[in-house]
Amino acid sequence: MLKNKSKKAILVLLLVACSVYANSLFSGFVWSDKSLIVKKQEFFHHARNAIVLFTSPDMALEDEHSTPYYRPLNTLTYMLDSHLWGLNPFWYHLENVLLHVLVTVLFYLLLVEVFEDRRLAFFSALLFAVYPVNAEAVNAIFNRNVLLCALFSIACLISLKKGGHGWTLFSLLFYLLALLSKEPAVILPFFLLSFGLAGGFKKENFKSKKGAVSGFFVITALYFIIRRLVLGAFTSKAGISFSPHRLELISSVYFEHFRLMFFPFKLNANYTVEWLSFGWLKTAVAAMGFFLLLYFSLAKRTPSPVRAGAQWIFWGLLPVSNIVKIPSAPIAEKYQYTIILGFCLVLGYMLSGLHKKRTLAGSAVLLALTLAFGTRTFERNFVWRDDASLYSSMIGADPENALARCNMGSVYAEHGDFKDAMREFTTALSINPRLSKVWMDLGVIYYQRGLLSGAEQQLKTALSIDPRLAEARLNLGVTYAREGRLPDSVRELETALAIDPGFAEARLDLGVAYEEEGRLDDAIQEYRMASVLDPGLLKTHLLLGSCYQKKGLFEEAAREFQIALKLDPSNLQAIGNLNNIRSRLGY
DSSP states (O other): OOOHHHHHHHHHHHHHHHHHTGGGGGOOOOTTHHHHTGGGHHHHHSTTHHHHHTTSOSOOTTOSSOOSOOOHHHHHHHHHHHHHHTTOHHHHHHHHHHHHHHHHHHHHHHHHHHHOOHHHHHHHHHHHHHOGGGHHHHHOGGGHHHHHHHHHHHHHHHHHHHOSHHHHHHHHHHHHHHHTTOGGGGGHHHHHHHHHHTTOSOHHHHHHHHHHHHHHHHHHHHHHHHHHHHHSSSSOTTOBOOOHHHHHHHHHHHHHHHHHHHOTTSOOSOBOHHHHOOOHHHHHHHHHHHHHHHHHHHOTTSOHHHHHHHHHHHHHHGGGSSSBOOSSOSBOGGGHHHHHHHHHHHHHHHHHHHHHHOHHHHHHHHHHHHHHHHHHHHHHHHHTSSHHHHHHHHHHHOTTOHHHHHHHHHHHHHTTOHHHHHHHHHHHHHHOTTOHHHHHHHHHHHHHTTOHHHHHHHHHHHHHHOTTOHHHHHHHHHHHHHTTOHHHHHHHHHHHHHHOTTOHHHHHHHHHHHHHTTOHHHHHHHHHHHHHHOTTOHHHHHHHHHHHHHHTOHHHHHHHHHHHHHHOTTOHHHHHHHHHHHHHHTO
16 A cells, blocks of 8 residues: 555645646647548558557558568557547647656656655655656657657566565566567666676575566567567677777767756757767766766665666667667657656666755755756647648758658648748758658649659659659659650559569559550559558549449449449539449439
């Protein structure tokens, strides 16, 4: 049973964490939410695909290449959300906030359980609840894997501390769930082993934990075997590297992680390799930080909470150090979510010590940090409100971020602001002229403005950089069709499908090209395949119905128009064609 002091502490933590993230509930789907959640709704609709999640890499549907991520449990929560809430982002964000609150409370309970010091536990958990670096993990729905990993990791440690065979089995189960949420959970057995060997547990307590720690390593081995079977690699295909260039990157990454811990105010949602840069001063600071972690982890006089925090940070940094290259980004604030637990433990220990000696000073410092961190976090939530605010903040933090400018240009283009879109795309290309997608997006703008020769030129440039860019092939094929060059259009669309046979939009446009050439049977075949790939696409059923009409297959045409009306009951084209067919057939 919880004591009254613990109940009050938990209530305060709940109120503070919820208040700090209250404004995040009104954000929409941003950035990778679109590819990992929004565009997967048809996939999520079929419950049988839950099994597919455990036999496939964690990736967006349009990804051409396998990713080194295996996070089925995380994606399973999106599938469940899809069935419960559809595409209402409020509930997705509410779940993220509640997960963060739960992590904060469990962190408090873990520290009370391990160190039997409620003041230390409260100070540490309060700082974690409001720490600004955590805003990225909580605000971005696609970062829920970080929250789940932290949640199950802490639950694992609490269960292990409870002791007994039943709790040990629970700890192993929670560890497995953490691994299935996100890869950095793999540090747990190494942390437990090093903390025990360094005297973090009482001797008799550590002896009783040896069997459980062995179980953790067995589960780790099984996890990597599963990864090998599903992904074709234990870590990533790039593997471990200590080349001079990689060592420079690692030193810069360590420096940036230490900077974010000690100064969590200059934040950036997208850190590029170029932005990190290499410097000997950074290397010196990174090395000093690394060896200080080692010292406090191993020194006999190190207080147990400081040892635990230092070791947690030490092990937590290894998976995100880029010893194994991270393909998405060399560093991100979301990587720090679990690591910050250790830092807040050390900081909480220092503040609780100050509070014991000078109560007023300790309370004042804690209040000042909570207000400063909480205010910055509350402000940071607005950055994740929508794509425009997110990409604008990226550019503000790093004007040379070509990807952010590309994404910002796409936002402008979606809103019909072609002038600003072209400005961002042009700026992005001045930074990195090898961005094939930017050339393609420029081509699309030229096409939308009716400048077909300019569109053709931009799209060809994109394909000269990446000949396998199926979307650029599609757009070039559509451009040729509008110019009346049907053979060239068919060639590009067929090439797009050779690259990506599951490209429903390319099949749709190829069907249109075939129909214009009078190849109705070929057109019908492409429309049918497009309807299988994307059954909810209204245009496919309208085109297929019209094509059946031309062939005199009125029953088949009526069926397609009826499907179209189920998707859009007020569609005038479907209603008119269906009435004509009924009049012709006499019913």
